Amino acid sequence: MNNFRTIVSFCAATLIAASNLYASEQVLAVNHNGMLCFASAVKGEKSELALKDIAFSLSYYHEVADSKWDPAVSQDYDKDVWPTKNPTGIQEKDGFLYKGRVGLCPYTLKISNPAPGLIEAEYTVDARLSDKPGREELELKSSTARGLLLRIAPDCKIAETAFGQNGSSNPADFEIKGMKFKLSLENSTVKRSYRIKQGNDKINYVRAFDLGFKDNSIITIKYKLEYPAEIPFIGNNKRFASFSDQTGWYEVAVNHKICPVDISSSVLDAPAGKYGFMYAENGHFFFKKRPGIPVCLSGVTLVHNSKFPEKDVAEDFASRIAGMGCNIVRLHHLDYFLPGFGIFDRKDMESGKTGRIDAELIDRMDYLIFCLKQKGIYIHLDGITARRLLPGDGMKDGEKLSFGFKGSAYLYEDQALMKVQNDYISTLWNHVNPYTKLAYKDDPAIVSSSILNENDIYLHGSLNHHFPGHFSELYKKMYKDWCDSPEGIPFADEAKFRREDIFRKELMSKYFSQMIDLFKELNPVRPVCGTTWIHPQRLQLLAAYGKTDFTADHPYRDGLINQDELNIGKAGFKHFAPLSLAKRFDQPLMHEEWNSIGSDRAGTMGLSMAMMTVLGHDMNMLFALHHHFEKGLISPDVISLNIGYDPARSFILPAMNLAFIRRDFKENPQVYYYLLDDEILFGKGPQSLFAKKFEEIYPSYAGASFFGRCAFVFSEADIKKVQAENPSAIIVRPGAEPSFDYSTYPLKSGSGEIELYWRDAYVLGKSSKTKFAFGNWGEKASLELGDAISIRSKNGKYIDFTLSSLDGAELKKSTHMMLVFSGRIELENLYYDQNGKNPVAPSTKVLAEPLRGILTLPSSFKSVKAFWKESNGAKGGELKVEKAPSGWQINLDAKSSVFELITE
Secondary structure, eight states, X not given: OHHHHHHHHHHHTSSSOGGGOOTTEEEEEEOTXXXXXXXXXXXXXXXXXXXEEEEEEEESSTTGGGGTOSSOOSSOOOTTTSSOEEEEEEEETTEXXXXXXXXXXXXXXXEEEEETTEEEEEEEEEOOOOSSOOHHHHHHHHSSOOEEEEEEOTTSEEOOOOTTTTSXXXXXXXXXXXXXXXXXXXXXXXXXXXXXXXXXXSOOEEEEEEOOOOSSSEEEEEEEEEOOTTSOEEOOGGGGSBOOOOTTOEEOOOOSSOOSSOOHHHHOOSSXXXXXXXXXXXXXXXXXXXXXXXXXXXXXXXXXXXXXXXXXXXXXXXXHHHHTTOOEEEEOOTTOSSTTTSSBOHHHHHHTOOOSBOHHHHXXXXXXXXXXXHHTOEEEEOOBSXXXXXXXXXXXXXXXXXXXXXXXXXXXXXXXXXXXXXXXXXXXXXXXXXXXXXXXXXXXXXXXEESBSSOOTXXXXXXXXXXXXXXXXXXXXXXXXXXXXXXGOOSSOGGGBOHHHHHHHHHHHHHHHHHHHHHHHHOSSSOEESOSOXXXXXXXXXXXXXXXXXXXXXXXXXXXXXXXXXXXTSSSSOTTGGGGTTOBTTSOEEEEEXXXXXXXXXXXXHHHHHHHHHTTOOEEEEEEEEOOOOSSSSOSSOOTTOSTTOHHHHHHHHHHHHHHHHTOSOOOSOEEEEEOOHHHHHBOSTTSTTTSOHHHHOTTHHHHHHHSEEEEEOSHHHHHHHHHHOTTOEEEBTTBOOOOOOOSSSEEOTTSOEEEETTTTEEEEEOSSEEEEEEEOTTSSOEEOSTTOEEEESSOSEEEEEEEESSSSOTTTOSEEEEEEEOOEEETTOOBOTTOOXXXXXXXXXXXXXXXXXXXXXXXOSOEEEEEEOTTXXXXXXXXXXXXXXXXXXXXXXXXXXXXXXXX
């Protein structure tokens, strides 16, 4: 490790010495994403240098998907995380060589500084296709950008030029803070030049120079940048890569079969299905044989080929998932479009058709379901998620449909398209599992389903892309027929409302109704939702859910444990508000797919799960337990959303599963019902989503989603219903909103059990059965967590701590507890991007920061014993415990993050 850092330090000294940079000097530099930036270089918190106040950047591709280049990207892949890889710099004689990947295309960037005031760069991108390219490869390689992207900050000026407008490559002159720059492309022509102003608080001016490459070949782009010679240049991007001093850290032996502490006996009630079918009623889930007791389910997702493990692996999966305290698993992407990743027969797919179920794959999944059921783990089975049609399927323009039938699935007048969907659902749910002896439709352990995944006509409404060929004409016909029908003009003043948005809602509602009829024919009880996401600018979707049993969302979070995100009094739409966006007044809410990304990923996950509880939500499934590819198209390493290989999250998850399922944190007592009537959803008035963002119409929502519970109502009839059921409910209309006191510190949830220390960037949870402290509290004095329990750290800064009762008693009386005391967990020699969005690979050594601290328990216990845990669940040794006047003090000084406490 020391030799590694010596090499890096040597490289960092080239081109410009570190001593030449002080507090904030403007430089030209290649950052950790391979972009050439003009910015201020400052000392980084976890890196040698960091870039701030970026005035402009030059890159191949990175943000280009937002710029609407042709051909259109078929899905909004997060190209900074997956499948794009950050480039790595290698010093050469005359500059640096970077190697990375954009989508499926490997590329190199050669960049040099031959003279003061001149930078020369060359991108070489390999967009060649393999011998037998699949649909995914064709799309991703054809959607890769074919040009250069110049982003300019809002306070800088760019000169209007004729760059590229006449097929030329004349220089682009621009000026930033009085300094002049000139960009010259050496490619012969520029086919198109875009200039885009992004309309948000961070306005950027973008020049995208499309070089017109259309074939899948090796692409070369060369440019020169002339700049003021006195500006320093830093070519080594490792100087901006974040890292920790891992001296003294210990290895975490990640065990993929066993949890360090098996909490299954505290959570699971095996076998799953013993209480009959689950149903939705009065905004919650219940089991038929246990009426009146709300069902709370918390678990993980299995994707790609992890749904079809070998039988010994299936048993390991079930044991690991049970040990983590999960009582539900989502089987996702069953209809995936790559052979072996979905349920369709692999030989059929290779010959160009889909539809028939693969006997071997479904047998593996059957056994996995059986294993999960025996452990007490329920199943959520997806509907249409990633289906693609092949030539042998024989549907007109079917091959042109985007994956998962985005948008087009709703065209219920297309009998062939509806038959494909109906046949798939019927075939799957009528399948008999030989291990449970039940058809899926008759198995009460399979508790719920969704019709579509991440699919709505407000986002997927492109008639040129999501409605190809005859599907576009059918959509236009259905819209015209609706407009000409009596129901097509639901409002007297058409100028006041957006007709096509109303039509989209009606189209989705009728489609959902037909599909729900199909599901109810299979099983009249099992709850079904429509599609599985929501967005503040697409809240119209919620109005289409009237016939569904519950709503579902995908509330991914990034960097929640920081001052800005925790400061809920700060203007803007962030904080905890997204967790309640999909909550209707009359339906349960499932967080069907979500995760946390960033260096505080475990704390963000834990806080989100605690907030889901105080908000009264019913089910959540993290994405994903194991998320990886084995086709060689995309990195085989697990991406940053992985849980199973990431100790940072997998240590905290059992405690938070326990808290969620048991409802350890009390619900906020006050309920706020926000009105989303037709004028807000579909109108053109000043208080509509046409004129304003949701957070501008309802700025109080951010506070209400922390201090209370939030849901949406859609009419005066809905308001009368909720007021009859809950007279203390507060109805919120535009312009008449509740006010909240943000002046107290810390801010406390309506239940009083969650505290936000937003100035210091940490949070505390103080329920009687679960205590937690997440974030930047390691340098604070002892934290008082209530019930005469406190925690103090002797070292470390960012720490995730949980203390959970395993026997169901309050902690002050519990005889069996689990403690997690975890600092930074990283890969060995990890250099990562500033957002901490790194893969955790199963083949890489995982290191943990050793922490020391003191846990104090009440003196009322007769005796206290504490053990640190090995990765395989074995007791690793006993900790020092002393009784002091303040209580029992446990010395947390061991190379472990997980501990077990036994008391009398």
